[in-house]
Amino acid sequence: MTSRRGFIKAGGLALFGIGLGGIPSFLADAVAGTTTPGLFKKKKIMVCIFQRGAMDGLMAVTPFTDQYLKAARPGLFMTAAQGGKNKPLIDLDGKFGLHPSMSAFEPMFREKRMAIVHGIGSPNNTRSHFDAQDYMESGTPFNKGTASGWLNRAVGLLGHDAATPLQAVSLTSSLPRSFYGDNSAVAIKNLADFNIQLKGNQAGANMASKSFEDLYDQTSSGLLKNTGKESFDAVKMLQKTDTKNYKPENNAVYPATALGNALKQIAQLIKMDVGMEVAFAESGGWDTHFNQGTETGIFARNVNDLSNSIMAFWTDMGRYQDEVTVMTMTEFGRTVAQNGTGGTDHGRASCNFILGNGVSGGMVHGLVNPLAKENLEDGRDLAVTTDFRAVFSEVADKHLGIHNDKVLFPDWVGKQIGVMRGV
Structure with a gap:
């Protein structure tokens, strides 16, 4: 099974601007299931x-x-x-x-x-x-x-x-x-208007929701709870703040x-x-x-x-x-x-x-x-x-x-x- 570090190094999940309205339901569910770190x-x-x-x-x-x-x-x-x-x-x-x-x-x-x-x-x-x-x-x-x-x-x-x-x-x-490497890092183009991209994935160039479904389907549940959790936690933390204003x-x-x-x-x-x-x-x-x-x-x-x-x-x-x-x-x-x-x-x-x-x-x-x-x-x-x-x-x-x-x-x-x- 792909290791957490290997996934970060090869995948490099990046958050960047597309629009909150484009976040697929499966991602919203994943975000809702995470525990947001405290201060x-x-x-x-x-x-x-x-x-x-x-x-x-x-x-x-x-x-x-x-x-x-x-x-x-x-x-x-x-x-x-x-x-x-x-x-x-x-x-x-x-x-x-x-x-x-x-x-x-x-x-x-x-x-x-x-x-x-x-x-x-x-x-x-x-x-x-x-x-x-x-x-x-x-x-x-x-x-x-x-x-x-x-x-x-x-x-x-x-x-x-x-x-x-x-x-x-x-x-x-x-x-x-x-920021390439084994330690987690994210790229965010716009805090108030973002989505998730898999760096290096050719399908990532297409920001349609189908690419997110593909990412979800290709990711094991265990990996989603670990490496994926970092980016989903980031989404949840940012959604709690009124960044637009x-x-x-x-x-x-x-x-x-x-x-x-x-x-x-x-x-x-x-x-x-x-x-x-x-x-x-x-x-x-x-x-x-x-x-x-x-x-x-x-x-x-x-x-x-x-x-x-x-x-x-x-x-x-x-x-x-x-x-x-x-x-x-x-x-x-x-x-x-x-x-x-x-x-x-x-x-x-x-x-x-x-x-x-x-x-x-x-x-x-x-x-x-x-x-x-x-x-x-x-x-x-x-x-x-x-x-x-x-x-x-x-x-x-x-x-x-x-x-x-x-x-x-x-x-x-x-x-x-x-x-x-x-x-």
Whole structure:
């Protein structure tokens, strides 16, 4: 008989938006037969946001005193100098400037609750989006055969007195690579309007009720009571809350975007006290080969959405802020030089943002050498000077209390960089 772990790994039940009215009667019966877990004691929560497409870290956080960068980007370079015709960068420390469309981050940086890591990336020099994302989410940049994702392994290392079906939640339409593995995780596209899909099942693409009947018929009763119970319990827990009429606290206003909506729903789950420990969301549109723009344009819109969505979430968290840390990630950066179409191509290192009350904030961590050609990776890219695993492991260790890097990142033997304060 198929094991519970095997079913989770191969099947990956995911909850996502279709409509409550479409839930078949057999599923409603199954939900009614479950026992909803009680309230869970408060635990630390890590929220990870993947910026898919490779963010230009040199535009998000610009080393604006670097004359090599200015020469390489005649149409894209931005300055922190005041009084010009263009909106200036936000001078963080006399060397690095935050993109003006990310002004929502400035107060958190000044209050030392936000840290930035620059020159971060993977030791694997692939410039393939698919491969780089896969390596980053598996946490094994030189092993393509790793079955699990690093966030799934993190969940397994936390230990749980009482299991909850919502301990690891991705606010996406399908389970991300980061959550693949033996430990349960669900993907929910919309809390107020959802259904169940079997990841990897070809029939899952057809969301007609017949596919659910097929799933039910193919699942043994014992398996339904175990693996299936996790997702059915999640359905029951969510149905008890009026998620459609959620009102953010502290006058937080979420952008009406995919990321804003995802973070608003993560906030709801945190306040529902359902035992969530790891949350995941995505932000797309970072592959800026054409017409990247400066203070306006594609990149400016993206960073504005990212920063405003995160800050709306943080404001909404209010009394929960001590429990939450937010971390962004992107598969690689962009070329130092602009291309012929007003954009930047696939590069190597980028930067990321970490927000929380336990962060060693108010500074740009990492190393960015002068961007002279001899300092560039392959003569064209910002060099990776901080392995992403050094940062991810430190956030997980210090915030979640995980102290087993050999399991979390099995091939990594480096050192953490001090981006988090002591526990």
